[in-house]
Amino acid sequence: MRPPKLSLRDVTVRRRGVEVLCVPDLDVREGEVLAVIGPNGAGKTTLLQVLALLDRPAKGEVLYDGARVRGHELSIRRRMALMMQDPLLLRRSVAENVATGMRMRGVPRNERKTRTERWLARFDVAHLAERSARKISGGEAHRVSLARAFALEPEVLLLDEPFAALDQPTRETLLDELAGVLGETGLTTVFVTHDRSEALRLGDRVAVVIGGDVRQVGPTAEVFAAPADEGVASLVGAETIVAGKRVASVDGITSVRVGEHVIDGLARDGLPEDVLVVLRPEDVTLMKPNQHRPESSARNHLHGTITRITLLGYQARVSLDCGFPLVALITKQSLEDLDLQTGQQIAAAFKAHAVHLIPREKASPNQAGD
Amino acid sequence: MDLIWSGLREAIHILRTGDNSVWSITLRSLLVSGSAVLISLVVGILGGAVLAFKDFRGRSILLSFVNTGMGLPPVAVGLIVAVILWRSGPLGQFKLIYTPAAMVVAQTIIAAPIVTGFTAAALRHVDPRLRTQLYALGASRPQMLWIVLWETKLPLMAAVMAGFGGAISEVGASMMVGGNLAGDTRVLTTAVMLEVSRGDFAVAMALSIILLVLIFAVNAVLTAVQQQERM
C-alpha cells in the first residue's frame, strides 16, 4: 500500500509558549480531498501551515510520501501549492503573476508560457493576461490565484478558506469550477473552511478541529451523521443534542430515556449509561398532532410545543419543546401547509437511523431531566 | 540679487568653457555621495529587512537607534570619523584621512540610518501574508526579499533620494575628513565654502547652482524609476 501523501505524527505547535495545535496522527491520502472545519481560532490555519511546511512544529514530524521532510522543506514546498483567502497578487500583469511561482521553481520559459495560457483559459481569465493585477475585480483575482496555483502542477493543493471573501454567487460558481478541476485532475487536496456546506460539497473526508485538537477524521457523510462528540456535533450542524440514560439494548435498537420520553436509536457497542442523543434537524419531520398514522416508518414520535420559528429563505427552522429542546428543519411550503405558529402543539417524528448516540462526558450542558 | 544673477552667468560660463576642475569636482561629488548611498542601500536593505521581519529582543531599541541616526548632525559624525582616522587615532595606519574614501565612510554613516529607517518602515507595511504566500509559491528567502523589495519600490526610492540628498549636501564632515584638497578631495560643497571665504561669490554661487542642478537631475531620474508603473 502506498504511504499517505502527507502525514503528521505527534505534532505540537506552540505560539509564544502556548500550545495551539496538537495532532497525534493525521494522514492525507493521495488523490483525496480532505476538508478541515472548525470554529474560529481552533487551529485550522495553523494545521494547514504545518502541512504546507510554512510552520515548523515544536514537536513531531511531518512526512511527505512517507519520508520525513526535515531539511528538505524548500524542495518539498516546491511540489505543493497554497492558495490563501486573499489572492495577494503582485504589482505586475496577471500573466506575470501566474508565472512567478513557476519561475521560482525553475520551470523553463516555454513551459511557463504554455501553462500560464492553459490555466488562465481554464479559469476563464485569459483575456486579462496582460492587464495589471491591481486593476481586476475580486472574483477575477481569485480566478487568477487559482490559475497560479494550478499552473504550478503541484502534487498537493492546499487552500485556506479560499472563497470566504467573495459574495455568495461568485463563491458558488468558483466552488463548482474548483470541484470540476479537482475531479479531473485527482489532485490531493486539503482545504480549510468554516462553511460546512463547502466541506460537504468538496470533501471526501473531513477533519474537525476544535480547540487545537483534531476531534474527528472520517468520510464526510459519516462525520456529519455520526459526530464523535458534542463539539463536533454542533459544528456539523446536529442541532439537537440532549442528555439521556441508556435503558435497554435489544434487537439492534438501543433505547434511551430522555426526560419522560424514550428514544430509540441504532444499537452501538461500548456505550456507557450516560449518553448524548444527537439529531440533525433535517431528519425531524413535523405533522399535525392528531395524525396518528404517520406515513413514514419513523420509530420515534413525540409531541411538543413550538417555541420558535426562524425563516431561512426557502426553509424554516422550528424549535420545539418536547420536554427537551428539539430542532426541526422543514421547507417553507411545509410551514405554510401545516400553518405553524409559535405556541402551537405539534408532533415530531424521526427514524432510529437518524438518532446518533455518543458517550456523555461529565459536565455536559444539555441536561433535560435526569 | 545681483550676486545670484552673476552666479548664474558664471555657472553657464563655466559649463560652456568646460572648466576642468569644476567638472572633476562635480564628478567627484557624484561619485563620493553615490558610493555612500549605494553602500547605504546594501546596509539599509539588509538592516531594514532584519528590523522589519525578524522579531528579536533588542529590536525596538535598535529601531530607536536607527531613527535617531536619521537626525545625526553631520559635523559630529565628521569629527568622530576624523578623530578615528587621524594618524594619532586608532585607525591612523590605514592612511585614510584626507582621501575620498574617508569621505565615503563619513557620508555613508550619515546616509545609512536614513535609508535603513525608511526601508524598515516600508517593509513593515508589507502584508505579512504576502511573505507567507511567496514562501508557499516556493521562494527562497533571497527570492522573497527581492520580490517584496520590488513591491515596495516607491518608499524604497524615497529612501534612496533622502539618503543621497543628505550625503551630497553635507559639508562639515566632508571638510574634516577630506580636507578640501584640490584635485583630490574637493567636492562641490567644500568648494563653495572655500570660494565664499575668498570672497569669490560669483564662483561660489555658480558652484551652488551646479550642486542644485545635480541634485535635481539625480532625483528626477530616481523619481522616474519610482513612478514607472511596472503595473
Place this chain on the structure above:
Amino acid sequence: MVKKLFGVTALLVVLLTAIGLVACGDNGDSKETATPQAAATGTPKVDTTGTPKAVTTGTPQAAATPTAVVRSGPKDVILATTTSTQDTGLLDVLVPMFEKATDYNVKVIAVGTGQALAMGERGDADVLLVHAPSSEKKLVDEGVGLDRRLVMHNDFVLLGPSSDPAGVKGTTKATDALTSIFNKGAAFISRGDDSGTDKLEKALWKKANLDPKGKSWYEETGQGMGASLQVANQRDAYIMSDRGTFLASKSLSLVIVLEGDPGLLNVYSVMEVNPDKFSLVNGPGGKAFADFMVSDEAQSIIKDFGVEKYGQALFTPDAGKTYEEIGLATPFG
C-alpha cells in the same frame, strides 16, 4: 525580467566604477591656478640633508624649476597650515611646483592656527607652515617641531570702513588706533580663534590697557581670516588682518586705515614634525618640503607673488635671515 536584470547590472556597474574611482583618487585634473612657466637658467642645488645653500644663477626674477628630489619613503606629505596662508593663493603656486619636481604628493590642510599646531603635536601632520611665533615655541621646546626656519613675513594692517567713524586714519601707532576705536565704540570684528592674527590683536589691546571683551561693538567670529573679512565688510567694521589675505580677498570695500607699526609683523616659519616621536610621520617628505620653502626657487616666487595681480608683493622672503634681523625681539616674538 529583462528590465530587472538590466537594472541590477547597471547598478553593479555604477557601484564598481564608483568604488574604483574613489579608491584610486582623482589626481588628473588641473589645479585652479596654473603653475608658473619656468625659464630654467640655472639649477641651484638643494641639499636635502643640511641647510639650503643659496647659489643663485641667472636673473633674480626668473624662477627655475626646482631640482628633482629623490623620494624616499611614503608619497603623501601632510602640510598643516593656516587658512589665511591658503587664502592668499601662494600655496597654489608653490605646492604644484614642489610636487612636479619631486615625487611627493602634498596634502594641504588649511585650518586655524590652533588646529594646525595641534596637528603637529599629535603627529597628524608632517610639516607645519604657521605664523604664530609665541605659540610655536611650545612645539620646539617639546622637540615635536624640528628645524624651525624663517620663511617670510608680511605685516598686519588695520582695516576699516572708508568713512572711518573712529578717526583712525593718520594714526601711526596701533595702540592709539585701538584706543580711538574703544572710546568711540566703533564696530570691531575679531577672529577670536586663537590664531596668530587673533593673538596679536589681543596683545595689542592689552598693550593699550583696554579690554574690549563683552562690549557690544566688539564681536568675535571664530572663523578664518577670509571669512572674518567678509563679516567685517558686511558690518562696516574695523578689523585686524594680514596684508596678504586682505589683498587676495575679493569684494571688500574696507580700506587700510593704519599700517607700518613695527608691532604688526606677521612672521611665517616652517618646521618639520619629529618622525622619531610619531611612527606615521613622513620624515623625509616633511623635510623635503621645508627645505623647498626656504630654497631659492621658492623664495624668488614668494618675492614676486602678488605684484602682477595686486600691484604689490604680498610677502617679503626671509630665508636665511634671523628673527631678530627682521624685527622680532626673540625668535618667538
